[in-house]
Amino acid sequence: MNLVRYGLIGFGAWGKHHADAIAKAHNAELVGIAAHSEATAADARNAYPDAFVTTDYNALLAREDLDVIDVVVPSYLHHEVATAVLQSGKHLLLEKPMGIDLPQCDSMIASAEKHDSLLCVGHELRLSSMWGKVKEMIDDGFIGTPQYCLVELSRNPYRQGAGGWRYDINRVGNWILEEPIHFFDLARWYLESAGSPRSVYATANSRDPSRPELQDNFSAIMHFSGDAYAVVSQTLSAFEHHQTAKVTGSKGALWASWSGAMDRTRHPTFKLRAFDGNEVIDVGIEKPTGELFELEDQIVRVAEAIQSGRPLHCTAQDGRWSVAMCLAASASVASGAKEPIDQG
Numbered sequence: 282m283n284l285v286r287y288g289l290i291g292f293g294a295w296g297k298h299h300a301d302a303i304a305k306a307h308n309a310e311l312v313g314i315a316a317h318s319e320a321t322a323a324d325a326r327n328a329y330p331d332a333f334v335t336t337d338y339n340a341l342l343a344r345e346d347l348d349v350i351d352v353v354v355p356s357y358l359h360h361e362v363a364t365a366v367l368q369s370g371k372h373l374l375l376e377k378p379m380g381i382d383l384p385q386c387d388s389m390i391a392s393a394e395k396h397d398s399l400l401c402v403g404h405e406l407r408l409s410s411m412w413g414k415v416k417e418m419i420d421d422g423f424i425g426t427p428q429y430c431l432v433e434l435s436r437n438p439y440r441q442g443a444g445g446w447r448y449d450i451n452r453v454g455n456w457i458l459e460e461p462i463h464f465f466d467l468a469r470w471y472l473e474s475a476g477s478p479r480s481v482y483a484t485a486n487s488r489d490p491s492r493p494e495l496q497d498n499f500s501a502i503m504h505f506s507g508d509a510y511a512v513v514s515q516t517l518s519a520f521e522h523h524q525t526a527k528v529t530g531s532k533g534a535l536w537a538s539w540s541g542a543m544d545r546t547r548h549p550t551f552k553l554r555a556f557d558g559n560e561v562i563d564v565g566i567e568k569p570t571g572e573l574f575e576l577e578d579q580i581v582r583v584a585e586a587i588q589s590g591r592p593l594h595c596t597a598q599d600g601r602w603s604v605a606m607c608l609a610a611s612a613s614v615a616s617g618a619k620e621p622i623d624q625g
C-alpha cells in the first residue's frame with residue numbers, strides 16, 4: 282500500500298515530536314514542513330534534509346503531493362490554519378484543543394464535511410496501552426455499571442511556548458484547554474454508557490498574583506445525564522508528572538497510575554490495578570505508555586484511516602465535546618456556580 286504523505290505545520294516543542302513520529306511510521310512519509318520563523322525553518326531543514334521546508338504554510342498547502350496535514354501550532358491559530366487546510370481539500374490531524382471557542386469548532390466540522398475530509402483531533406491518550414485498557418475493561422463489564430471517575434494530575438509548570446503564547450490568556454484561551462482537556466476527554470470516554478455530560482462545577486486558583494487569569498490549581502465535578510459523575514483535578518505547582526485515573530462501578534474498580542520525570546519521558550513507571558468485586562489483580566500492560574508512544578500510534582492510526590477507512594480514535598465531534606466541557610468549566614470558575622455543558 283502507498284505511504285500516506287504527511288505535511289506538518291508547526292515545528293515547535295511538540296511539532297518536532299510529530300515530525301519524528303511521522304518519520305518513524307511504517308505507513309507514512311514526511312513530505313513537507315511549514316515553520317514560522319527562519320530559525321525554526323533552519324532547524325527543520327537540518328533535521329529533515331529531504332523534506333520541503335517553508336515559512337509560509339500556504340506554500341505547503343498548495344502542493345498536490347500531500348494526503349494529510351498535521352497542525353501543531355499555538356492554540357489560537359488552530360482555527361485559521363485548520364480552515365486553510367480543509368479548504369485545500371486535504372485531510373487534517375489537528376492538535377488539541379480543537380479550537381478555543383465553539384463557533385471555531387463548528388465551522389471546522391462544517392468545512393470538513395463540505396470537503397469530505399477526515400478531521401482527527403489529537404487526544405492521543407485514547408490510544409494508550411493503559412488508559413485504553415481501562416476503557417476496554419469498562420466496556421467489557423469488569424466493574425459493572427460505571428458510576429464515578431477521577432482523573433488527576435500533579436505536575437511541574439507549563440512551558441511558555443514560542444513567543445510566550447501559553448502564558449497569554451488571549452492566545453491560550455484558558456489553561457483548562459491545555460491539559461485538563463485530556464482528562465475531560467478521558468472521563469467522558471470512560472463514562473460513555475452514563476450518557477452525555479450535562480453540567481460542571483469547577484474552582485481554580487493561581488499561584489502568581491500577577492496573572493490571576495492563568496490558574497495553576499483546577500478542580501471540577503462533571504455530572505452526566507444519569508447519576509454518574511466525574512472529577513477532574515490538576516495542579517501545576519508540583520514536581521515531575523504524575524497522573525492517576527480511578528473508575529468505580531456497581532461491581533468493581535480500576536486504578537491506573539503513570540509517573541515520569543516529565544510528560545515526555547520514554548522511561549515512565551505505570552501500573553493498572555483492578556478489582557472485580559472479589560479480588561485485586563495487577564493487569565499486564567503489553568507495551569509502554571506515555572504521550573510520545575501514543576503520538577506515534579496516532580500518526581499510524583490517521584494514516585490507516587486514510588488508507589483503509591479504519592475509524593479514527595478521536596473524531597471532530599469528540600474534539601468539540603472536549604472544548605465544550607472546558608469552556609463550561611471555565612465559566613463555572615468565573616461564576617462560582619454550576620454551568621450547563623453545550624450539547625452541540
Ligand SMILES: NC(=O)C1=CN([C@@H]2O[C@H](COP(=O)(O)OP(=O)(O)OC[C@H]3O[C@@H](n4cnc5c(N)ncnc54)[C@H](OP(=O)(O)O)[C@@H]3O)[C@@H](O)[C@H]2O)C=CC1
Nearest residue numbers: 291292293294295296316317318321353354356376442443
Ligand atoms: N496532545 C498533546 O499531548 C499535546 C498537544 N500540544 C498542543 O500542540 C500545539 C503546539 O504546542 P507546542 O509545540 O508546545 O508549542 P510551541 O510554542 O513549542 O510551538 C509552536 C510552534 O508553532 C509555530 N508557528 C506559529 N505560527 C505558525 C505558522 N503560521 N506557521 C507555522 N508554524 C507556526 C511556532 O514557530 P516559531 O518557533 O518559528 O515561532 C512554534 O515553533 C498547541 O496547540 C498545544 O496545545 C502540545 C503538547 C502536547
Ligand SMILES: O=C1CO[C@H](CO)[C@@H](O)[C@@H]1O
Nearest residue numbers: 439440459460463544572
Ligand atoms: O499534554 C500536554 C502536555 O503539556 C502541555 C503543556 O505543557 C499541553 O499543551 C499538552 O496538551
